[in-house]
Amino acid sequence: MERICFHCxxxxxxxxxxxxxxxxxxxxxxxxxLLLKENHLTDFYSYESNPGLKPLTSSQDKYAFLDLPxxxxxxxxFEDDRIAKxxxxxxxxxxxxxxxxxxxxxxxxxxxxxxxxxxxxKLASITFLTKEMQLSxxxxxxxxxxxxxxxxxxxxxxxxxxxxxxxxxxxxxAFGSIMLWSFPEYTRNGAEDNSFRYFTSWLAFLVSLPVxxxxxxxxxxxxxxxxxxxHLNLDIPITLGILALYAQSVYSIIHYExxxxxxxxxxxxxxxxxxxxxxxxxxxxxxxDRDYTSYFPLAVRKIKENTEEIIPIETxxxxxxxxxxxxxxxxxxxxxxxxxxxxxxxxxxxxxVGVSVVKNSMLYAGGKLLNASITVEVKExxxxxxxxxxxxxxxxxxxxxxxxxYQDRVAxxxxxxxxxxxxxxxxxxxxxxxxLIMKVVVSVLIVACPCALALSTPFAFGNAMRxxxxxxxxLKNSDVVEKLAEIDVIVLDKTGTLTDTRLTEVKQVRTIxxxxxxxxxxxxxxxxxxxxxxAIYAHLTSNHENKKTVHFDSFDERVGNGxxxxxxxxxxxxxxxxxxxxxxxxxxxxxxxxxxxxTFFIVQSTFREGLxxxxxxxxxxxxxxxxxxxxxxxxxxxxDLGFNEQNIxxxxxxxxxxxxxxxxxxxxxxxxMVGDGLNDAPALAQxxxxxxxxxxxxxxxPSSDAILDAHQLKNIPNFIGISKFAxxxxxxxxxxxxxxxxxxxxxxxxxxxxxLVAAILMPMSxxxxxxxxxxxxxxxxxxxxx
Amino acid sequence: xxxxxxxxxxxxxxxxxxATRSGQFDDDYTxxxxxxxxxxxxxxxxxxxxxx
Numbered sequence: 001m002e003r004i005c006f007h008c009x010x011x012x013x014x015x016x017x018x019x020x021x022x023x024x025x026x027x028x029x030x031x032x033x034l035l036l037k038e039n040h041l042t043d044f045y046s047y048e049s050n051p052g053l054k055p056l057t058s059s060q061d062k063y064a065f066l067d068l069p070x071x072x073x074x075x076x077x078f079e080d081d082r083i084a085k086x087x088x089x090x091x092x093x094x095x096x097x098x099x100x101x102x103x104x105x106x107x108x109x110x111x112x113x114x115x116x117x118x119x120x121x122k123l124a125s126i127t128f129l130t131k132e133m134q135l136s137x138x139x140x141x142x143x144x145x146x147x148x149x150x151x152x153x154x155x156x157x158x159x160x161x162x163x164x165x166x167x168x169x170x171x172x173x174a175f176g177s178i179m180l181w182s183f184p185e186y187t188r189n190g191a192e193d194n195s196f197r198y199f200t201s202w203l204a205f206l207v208s209l210p211v212x213x214x215x216x217x218x219x220x221x222x223x224x225x226x227x228x229x230x231h232l233n234l235d236i237p238i239t240l241g242i243l244a245l246y247a248q249s250v251y252s253i254i255h256y257e258x259x260x261x262x263x264x265x266x267x268x269x270x271x272x273x274x275x276x277x278x279x280x281x282x283x284x285x286x287x288x289d290r291d292y293t294s295y296f297p298l299a300v301r302k303i304k305e306n307t308e309e310i311i312p313i314e315t316x317x318x319x320x321x322x323x324x325x326x327x328x329x330x331x332x333x334x335x336x337x338x339x340x341x342x343x344x345x346x347x348x349x350x351x352x353v354g355v356s357v358v359k360n361s362m363l364y365a366g367g368k369l370l371n372a373s374i375t376v377e378v379k380e381x382x383x384x385x386x387x388x389x390x391x392x393x394x395x396x397x398x399x400x401x402x403x404x405x406y407q408d409r410v411a412x413x414x415x416x417x418x419x420x421x422x423x424x425x426x427x428x429x430x431x432x433x434x435x436l437i438m439k440v441v442v443s444v445l446i447v448a449c450p451c452a453l454a455l456s457t458p459f460a461f462g463n464a465m466r467x468x469x470x471x472x473x474x475l476k477n478s479d480v481v482e483k484l485a486e487i488d489v490i491v492l493d494k495t496g497t498l499t500d501t502r503l504t505e506v507k508q509v510r511t512i513x514x515x516x517x518x519x520x521x522x523x524x525x526x527x528x529x530x531x532x533x534x535a536i537y538a539h540l541t542s543n544h545e546n547k548k549t550v551h552f553d554s555f556d557e558r559v560g561n562g563x564x565x566x567x568x569x570x571x572x573x574x575x576x577x578x579x580x581x582x583x584x585x586x587x588x589x590x591x592x593x594x595x596x597x598x599t600f601f602i603v604q605s606t607f608r609e610g611l612x613x614x615x616x617x618x619x620x621x622x623x624x625x626x627x628x629x630x631x632x633x634x635x636x637x638x639x640d641l642g643f644n645e646q647n648i649x650x651x652x653x654x655x656x657x658x659x660x661x662x663x664x665x666x667x668x669x670x671x672x673m674v675g676d677g678l679n680d681a682p683a684l685a686q687x688x689x690x691x692x693x694x695x696x697x698x699x700x701x702p703s704s705d706a707i708l709d710a711h712q713l714k715n716i717p718n719f720i721g722i723s724k725f726a727x728x729x730x731x732x733x734x735x736x737x738x739x740x741x742x743x744x745x746x747x748x749x750x751x752x753x754x755x756l757v758a759a760i761l762m763p764m765s766x767x768x769x770x771x772x773x774x775x776x777x778x779x780x781x782x783x784x785x786x
Numbered sequence: 787x788x789x790x791x792x793x794x795x796x797x798x799x800x801x802x803x804x805a806t807r808s809g810q811f812d813d814d815y816t817x818x819x820x821x822x823x824x825x826x827x828x829x830x831x832x833x834x835x836x837x838x
Contacts, residue, residue: 043824096819103820119816165811169802177795199788 007033008146009050028055032145036101039108044101051097053146063139065299065310066151072135075151077125083113084130088149090142091285093122102147109141122285152294152700164280167215168273174211175266178204179759182263186756194256201253204262208246216242216269218276231404234411234454237418241449242268248442261446264758268451271766279458279478283469288476288704292391292678295347295366295700296382300324300331303375313382320378324369332365333385334376340559342370342529347677348387350629350652352495352605354531356559366678371529391654391681406482406727407457410734411450418448425749436751443753447744452737452765456730459773464726467781472712473691473719480705483689485723486670490618490716491661491683493675494628494638497693499605500710504531506539509588510599517598521591523550524563524574532589532603533563533574539601562589570594587633604637610714615642617717623669627652627660629679657683674713678702718784722777729776733769740765 003012005025016023017030020037024030032052036044044051065071078085093102099117102124106112111133115126124147128138139149181200219242222235245265252260287294301308303321313331316322321337324330330343341363342354348366357363363376365385382388422444429437461478468475475481492498512518518540525537526549552565562575573580573592580590582597590600618624625647626638632650639645649660657675661683664671673680673687676694681702684690692704693713701707744761747753805811 047822096822099816099819100823103823117816118813119819120813162806162809162811165806166803169806170799173795173799173802196788203792 007052443748456733472709
């Protein structure tokens with residue numbers, strides 16, 4: 001029976017821990033359970049099943065940098081003698097149990113007074129006793145229960161747009177009230193008592209004034225800016241409609257003819273704002289605009305006269321000595337002081353395998369240290385390091401947004417149509433009944449209000465965005481939906497995008513016959529810190545259990561070549577073809593004994609699943625390219641998956657990736673780029689649609705238009721399909737709104753438009769659009785729910 | 787009659803504006819989950835009272 005950890009739900013390893021008739025996968029999970037039990041917080045487990053998160057075994061001083069005054073100040077929002085308030089970003093918040101636990105944190109830690117969670121933003125506001133607990137202690141506390149705080153995020157605007165809610169609420173209040181008061185207008189049958197009518201008319205006037213001046217202000221501003229830039233956008237006809245409605249209504253009120261079109265006026269603005277609200281509900285906990293500074297740590301360890309002190313990254317100076325530990329990012333270009341080191345540059349240059357470096361070689365900012373700690377001497381501060389300079393130059397190229405939304409193109413036609421109808425009806429009525437000209441023209445302007453038009457885009461694309469979010473692609477805003485539907489070229493990065501860097505595949509080509517040889521080889525790779533050695537070690541020990549460590553007479557690791565060990569008179573070598581004197585014409589890692597080949601391995605990154613079928617689906621309509629910062633050792637694997645050899649390029653630098661995309665765009669193509677690392681950042685910015693792929697939704701991703709969950713890479717055809725369908729839905733909605741407009745205009749040009757007609761048409765058209773777009777998108781893609 | 791209903795309506799508008807400005811609508815999801823958590827006091831009470 002497969003048992004899972006009671007706390008986090010992971011598979012129990014070989015040695016599960018037991019307590020209270022429950023099983024745990026590790027001491028961390030068991031520890032959290034004990035803490036919850038002691039503090040009567042076991043309700044945590046009742047809201048969701050296995051809601052816990054496996055705590056990382058973090059070192060004691062992981063958060064030590066938070067106690068530096070300059071850094072602490074950035075996060076403390078309020079402080080007095082007794083308490084301090086801090087707002088922590090806790091990306092691991094994912095369910096109701098999390099909310100329960102975090103808001104009851106004060107029960108588990110007496111130094112915390114109060115905590116409040118904002119689930120959508122994944123934030124926790126904590127009030128704690130300043131004198132009794134350091135900020136680093138607080139951070140460590142949350143880290144230990146499974147919610148490590150993230151301090152790298154740029155200070156996002158935590159203030160919700162309160163003014164927008166006010167505008168919406170005011171418009172809603174006005175709409176409801178005025179429509180209620182206007183009801184008698186609809187059922188008038190010559191009633192004589194007009195005092196009620198006058199009273200409600202003036203009321204309507206009063207209530208609609210703030211709506212005109214405040215709620216609708218965004219539309220006037222946008223229309224004005226658009227006119228100044230000599231572009232036409234949909235806000236221009238919207239403003240025209242608003243003003244026409246208001247002017248006509250004021251005229252009616254002043255002449256004691258009733259509240260005029262005030263109800264439609266308020267309703268119009270209310271529906272527009274709802275559309276805007278729907279469109280703007282983005283993913284507040286994700287960040288689409290991180291630049292490279294979020295990738296670097298906030299503080300580093302400086303070595304001064306044999307002691308280590310922690311300093312903020314901005315205060316690093318040239319010639320400083322820094323200590324860098326396992327898995328930490330190198331903060332600036334520096335020289336290695338130790339004998340050797342292994343650096344992982346995959347995020348920065350795209351090389352998939354760690355690089356071995358020796359003493360006095362240059363280490364570049366952005367690389368991650370694998371294995372043992374090192375000391376380095378700074379040669380260039382972070383901002384002026386080679387790679388960060390490269391990103392700065394390229395990201396300075398602001399992508400000028402000349403992109404015009406489809407709805408704005410429609411707006412132009414719409415305006416012209418309205419103008420022409422006005423002119424024609426003016427001329428006609430000049431002949432037939434000149435007294436009615438004013439009435440007819442104003443009626444046309446009123447009824448041709450693009451309410452339904454303006455709602456089509458937010459709802460069609462907003463629903464598409466939601467659907468895509470459910471399936472694992474999170475868009476920055478609804479414009480991306482349109483752009484996604486129009487692309488014809490897809491460019492993919494290799495390392496980290498097509499491959500999963502956490503897994504390596506080792507193929508052993510021959511079996512090792514002698515078990516004594518096997519033990520020797522296992523001991524050799526065990527002693528090496530190179531990532532390839534670790535991968536081979538894992539592979540060899542998964543199949544064979546014996547773990548007798550063999551003692552060598554001599555053992556050496558030759559950087560860039562391989563391992564060499566001697567026992568008695570036998571020489572064992574593990575390494576590249578040239579090092580082991582093998583001439584097989586294949587790239588691999590060879591094991592030899594006295595220059596006789598025993599076995600060899602092919603070490604590859606694992607490609608994500610579903611790539612072949614992905615390619616088969618998108619090849620039909622799109623060109624596909626692969627740009628890799630790595631060397632060409634995996635060319636054959638790529639070809640096997642189905643990529644076209646001529647469309648694969650290796651050894652790409654961040655600049656060359658950017659240039660390639662520009663080259664395609666100059667040929668008139670619309671390009672989608674999928675990448676993950678900093679080496680893709682300029683290309684992602686340049687592409688029409690830049691998608692950052694991510695294993696862990698809250699780790700650093702470069703600036704992008706959308707973030708894709710790594711497991712959903714194979715669903716790209718579905719996402720493109722949803723976008724294209726959304727465009728179809730948009731057109732259907734536009735057709736409906738035009739139909740409503742035509743009906744309305746018929747009333748207008750026959751001088752039969754009354755407030756009743758307008759009050760019916762407008763809500764009806766809005767509801768049709770909203771319902772239709774939601775219905776179409778959700779039901780079409782119902783089966784795809786993940 | 788109309789004036790009374792008007793005053794009530796205005797009252798709600800004012801309350802809405804006050805609530806928005808003091809942060810009521812900043813987070814519209816978490817309160818829905820929060821209200822499902824059981825109070826510790828109520829729990830202890832329930833354990834104390836014998837079933838009738």
